[in-house]
Amino acid sequence: MSQSVRKNLKSTEAASVLLAEDITVAFGGFVAVKGMNLKLHAHDLHFLIGPNGAGKTTMLDVICGKTKPLSGTVRLNDGTELTRLKEHQIVRKGVGRKFQAPSIFGGLTVQENLALAAESQRSPLRTLRIPRYGKISAAMERVIQQIGLQDRVYTRAGALSHGEKQWLEIGMLLLQEPRVLLLDEPVAGMTDEETHKTGRLLQDIAQERSVVVVEHDMEFVREYAAKVTVMHEGKLLKEGTMAEVQEDPRVAEVYLGKRRDDHAVIATN
Numbered sequence: 001m002s003q004s005v006r007k008n009l010k011s012t013e014a015a016s017v018l019l020a021e022d023i024t025v026a027f028g029g030f031v032a033v034k035g036m037n038l039k040l041h042a043h044d045l046h047f048l049i050g051p052n053g054a055g056k057t058t059m060l061d062v063i064c065g066k067t068k069p070l071s072g073t074v075r076l077n078d079g080t081e082l083t084r085l086k087e088h089q090i091v092r093k094g095v096g097r098k099f100q101a102p103s104i105f106g107g108l109t110v111q112e113n114l115a116l117a118a119e120s121q122r123s124p125l126r127t128l129r130i131p132r133y134g135k136i137s138a139a140m141e142r143v144i145q146q147i148g149l150q151d152r153v154y155t156r157a158g159a160l161s162h163g164e165k166q167w168l169e170i171g172m173l174l175l176q177e178p179r180v181l182l183l184d185e186p187v188a189g190m191t192d193e194e195t196h197k198t199g200r201l202l203q204d205i206a207q208e209r210s211v212v213v214v215e216h217d218m219e220f221v222r223e224y225a226a227k228v229t230v231m232h233e234g235k236l237l238k239e240g241t242m243a244e245v246q247e248d249p250r251v252a253e254v255y256l257g258k259r260r261d262d263h264a265v266i267a268t269n
């Protein structure tokens with residue numbers, strides 16, 4: 001092996017932040033995920049796609065500790081085995097999870113929601129004390145700029161648009177300084193403009209973190225994915241760039257074959 005090839009392999013290894021190996025998940029007698037592997041790298045905007053029921057959300061649930069696998073391990077690159085930890089411990093190890101519905105406090109302002117997230121990062125036992133004093137830390141200021149809510153800082157979160165609520169929740173997760181950010185269909189229900197703003201936001205976040213997105217909107221995936229993993233019936237079907245994935249006839253087949261019951265078709269044009 002040449003020195004440059006060895007050096008490249010080494011740097012690829014160094015950039016890996018999380019490794020899920022041989023994950024199997026069963027719900028009662030039904031095996032939803034079967035021996036799935038997933039490797040996440042720093043600075044990746046990594047999309048997880050596949051037909052309905054492929055096991056995508058279950059994989060995110062396993063990584064964040066919401067679901068315990070029957071077998072397999074999830075490890076951070078420092079060796080920490082996440083599969084042995086509880087959900088709140090996994091958050092503190094730097095894995096943030098955003099669910100489809102935003103879980104913000106509608107009666108609190110944008111600033112108060114962000115302050116609450118920052119406070120819970122500092123001391124999880126103090127989350128019941130809602131900071132209402134309007135103070136904006138440097139970290140909060142940076143996040144507000146990043147999520148583009150500068151003009152909404154003192155607006156009640158309940159009065160925000162759907163897109164703004166999603167960005168606020170992403171901002172709350174960013175204040176917890178995650179190494180890995182997991183998002184489930186973040187652009188569902190967004191306008192085209194909000195969708196593009198979210199795409200650019202995720203690209204920006206991926207400059208510093210590993211971002212994993214479960215997504216059905218193929219136009220969005222095509223435009224913003226750096227890497228794509230296709231799951232089908234609980235297994236890894238294909239991994240690569242969107243172009244590589246689209247060229248694989250097996251991928252077209254699982255989508256086109258399920259055109260009727262799937263709300264996304266992976267057009268290959």
Ligand SMILES: Nc1ncnc2c1ncn2[C@@H]1O[C@H](COP(=O)(O)OP(=O)(O)OP(=O)(O)O)[C@@H](O)[C@H]1O
Binds near residue numbers: 050052055
């Ligand atoms: N808690 C549960 N109990 C029983 N079955 C479940 C549970 N959670 C998921 N499943 C099943 O496991 C399979 C995989 O579900 P999962 O939500 O991971 O798929 P997905 O790829 O995210 O699908 P979608 O794109 O429709 O959200 C599905 O058949 C689903 O019905």
